[in-house]
Amino acid sequence: MQSGKATDIQLDFAGDLTIWRAFLAIAELGSLTRAALFLDSNQSLLSRQINALERQCGCRLFTRTGRGVELTETGAQILGPVRTLLEDAQQLEAQIRSNAQEPSGRVTVGLLPSIAHPLIGRLFSQLRARHSGISLKVLEGSSGQVEEWLTDARVDLAILYRYGASRPEHEQLLATVDSYLIGARGDKVTQAPDISFRAMHGLPFILPSSPNGLRNALDATARQERVTVSTVIEADSLPLFKSLVAQERVYTVLPLHAVWTEVEEGRLQAARIIDPPLQRSISMAMSKTKGPRKAVQSVAAAIVDIVDDMGRSGMWHSTEPASPSDASAA
Structure with missing residues (x-):
């Protein structure tokens, strides 16, 4: 049913789900190297993406350690919402694909x-x-x-x-x-x-x-x-x-x-x-x-x-x- 009014949602850096997917993988695996393998990407690209994301957020999301990376306090606070965001997006894609007559994707x-x-x-x-x-x-x-x-x-x-x-x-x-x-x-x-x-x-x-x-x-x-x-x-x-x-x-x-x-x-x-x-x-x-x-x-x-x-x-x-x-x- 039409309400006659559009939902006012404005997105800036939060709209790029690819970067947040990288953030989640790095946070869960604690390593840029392992995250790159999981995402079929490369470590230098992920590092640039996270650096760009931290600049957009205006704060550090990870601290580098001798064993890999760890979430900062801000990173830990947004981890749950980011995971929910990506899970909802995945569910939306699955729903759309399930309605398609022919299976598709890699x-x-x-x-x-x-x-x-x-x-x-x-x-x-x-x-x-x-x-x-x-x-x-x-x-x-x-x-x-x-x-x-x-x-x-x-x-x-x-x-x-x-x-x-x-x-x-x-x-x-x-x-x-x-x-x-x-x-x-x-x-x-x-x-x-x-x-x-x-x-x-x-x-x-x-x-x-x-x-x-x-x-x-x-x-x-x-x-x-x-x-x-x-x-x-x-x-x-x-x-x-x-x-x-x-x-x-x-x-x-x-x-x-x-x-x-x-x-x-x-x-x-x-x-x-x-x-x-x-x-x-x-x-x-x-x-x-x-x-x-x-x-x-x-x-x-x-x-x-x-x-x-x-x-x-x-x-x-x-x-x-x-x-x-x-x-x-x-």
């Missing part, structure tokens, strides 16, 4: 390199065909990095490996993955489709350095089976693993999807490890505090479809997963 996905290669290309193609308003940002890293990005809300979705039967409640199981002994073309050890874990005794390996989920599981199983895993080189690079296995006649342990193309082209060989098997699961976790919800759910649903289709091709054992909305609500 969705950030964090995952391991061995999963990224087979997944991201198909995900991009599917989103471009079905949801052109969604843009993707992909971050590749180790398991620890992906976990940190999820905790710090730098990613909307995280695709992770999990070992053992249990996993965090908020995560959605996508697939179960066998581990394979990877050898060079023509290698006799990996010619058969399957290989007993005990047959790996004394073989020269290139493996990831600890701490690492696969390395921990492999070492634990080796102790249980009284098998010596002879690690001749440690590395944390998937391309290096493939190159050295092919050229130097060493071995490694990987999921089949990590070497799918090389095995199909005959450049590497893969024998599934059995007796006992060495399995891991692929799970998906959704951040509760980041990007456009409708777009994130659309990307999550597309990932579920693609993982299931890849399972039918033999890349892994797909599951009958719950819907992405169920996973986010857990």
Whole structure:
């Protein structure tokens, strides 16, 4: 209903929500460096923004310490209202987007390199065909990095490996993955489709350095089976693993999807490890505090479809997963 009178609201420096978002991140994290990582920005830009904000406010909002930054008395007083302001703005954006027919916005996905290669290309193609308003940002890293990005809300979705039967409640199981002994073309050890874990005794390996989920599981199983895993080189690079296995006649342990193309082209060989098997699961976790919800759910649903289709091709054992909305609500 029209009142016949406009609300008289005047804004000066309080109208720039981007600067206040930077203020909130720095205040909560206590560090320009960590805030820059969280905001996908850089430290010098944030420093200039805060200096400009303090000039506009006419007072200091932060004091610099040897460990980072701390709020001044004035900064502490406005922290609550600033947080409320940004939360209200986020709720407004979410309400507007929920009324839109098509999901839109940028969705950030964090995952391991061995999963990224087979997944991201198909995900991009599917989103471009079905949801052109969604843009993707992909971050590749180790398991620890992906976990940190999820905790710090730098990613909307995280695709992770999990070992053992249990996993965090908020995560959605996508697939179960066998581990394979990877050898060079023509290698006799990996010619058969399957290989007993005990047959790996004394073989020269290139493996990831600890701490690492696969390395921990492999070492634990080796102790249980009284098998010596002879690690001749440690590395944390998937391309290096493939190159050295092919050229130097060493071995490694990987999921089949990590070497799918090389095995199909005959450049590497893969024998599934059995007796006992060495399995891991692929799970998906959704951040509760980041990007456009409708777009994130659309990307999550597309990932579920693609993982299931890849399972039918033999890349892994797909599951009958719950819907992405169920996973986010857990």
